[in-house]
Amino acid sequence: MYKVITIPVLKDNYSYVIINKESKDAIIIDVPEFKPIYNYIKDNKLNLKYILLTHHHSDHIQGVDDLVAKTGAKVYGNKIDKDRLPKLDFELLAGQKYDLEGLNLDVIKSDGHTIGCLSFYFPQINTVFTGDLLFTMGCGRMFEGSYEVFFESLQKIKKLPINTLIYSGHEYTKQNIEFAETVVDISSDCLVELNNKIKSNIPTVPSLLKYEIKNNPFLIAKTVDEFATYRKLKDDF
Numbered sequence: 001m002y003k004v005i006t007i008p009v010l011k012d013n014y015s016y017v018i019i020n021k022e023s024k025d026a027i028i029i030d031v032p033e034f035k036p037i038y039n040y041i042k043d044n045k046l047n048l049k050y051i052l053l054t055h056h057h058s059d060h061i062q063g064v065d066d067l068v069a070k071t072g073a074k075v076y077g078n079k080i081d082k083d084r085l086p087k088l089d090f091e092l093l094a095g096q097k098y099d100l101e102g103l104n105l106d107v108i109k110s111d112g113h114t115i116g117c118l119s120f121y122f123p124q125i126n127t128v129f130t131g132d133l134l135f136t137m138g139c140g141r142m143f144e145g146s147y148e149v150f151f152e153s154l155q156k157i158k159k160l161p162i163n164t165l166i167y168s169g170h171e172y173t174k175q176n177i178e179f180a181e182t183v184v185d186i187s188s189d190c191l192v193e194l195n196n197k198i199k200s201n202i203p204t205v206p207s208l209l210k211y212e213i214k215n216n217p218f219l220i221a222k223t224v225d226e227f228a229t230y231r232k233l234k235d236d237f
């Protein structure tokens with residue numbers, strides 16, 4: 001009934017569209033760039049209903065105003081970050097559940113990369129959008145949070161069902177693997193699959209939570225200290 005489309009934008013960002021295949025209603029996660037996203041909506045004759053924003057960085061929101069002007073979609077973002085986000089039509093609260101016309105949304109507090117980051121979990125489609133909190137084989141830089149807060153956010157993602165699909169905000173997997181290999185043993189099946197996608201220029205999203213738990217150093221980390229060690233090493237990598 002629903003499908004998720006990945007739209008590569010800017011240099012290495014991703015925007016995502018959740019489409020109800022019957023009604024053609026659509027939800028967009030982050031709008032890093034107006035044109036390619038609007039063209040996709042128009043070419044596929046979608047009714048864009050909602051724009052969900054993971055966090056305030058310009059490479060996730062800078063196409064929002066133009067897209068709203070063209071489509072009339074409603075913008076949803078974190079209440080606590082409303083002053084840094086485009087004008088919100090609806091203020092989301094971290095930890096709350098919502099119903100987007102039949103599609104259930106769990107808003108997960110994801111502070112760490114910034115204070116105010118949100119992840120969007122849709123249980124009916126086994127899918128979480130993690131913005132710049134968690135990447136395939138890596139995690140976001142810590143710009144505003146603390147190691148404790150960042151670690152806590154990652155534990156929330158880790159608790160989702162193991163077959164959850166993870167759609168993150170950037171394609172950084174090549175560099176993430178290069179770093180991960182220096183600190184953990186990556187399973188060979190996972191490595192082969194990711195490297196094949198990278199070589200063929202295929203997005204490495206979505207990744208599967210169970211593979212990330214096994215191979216991503218930032219999810220393997222069992223304590224805040226271990227997480228902080230990996231994060232500092234990666235900053236200087």
Ligand SMILES: [Zn+2]
Nearest residue numbers: 055057113132
């Ligand atoms: Zn960011």
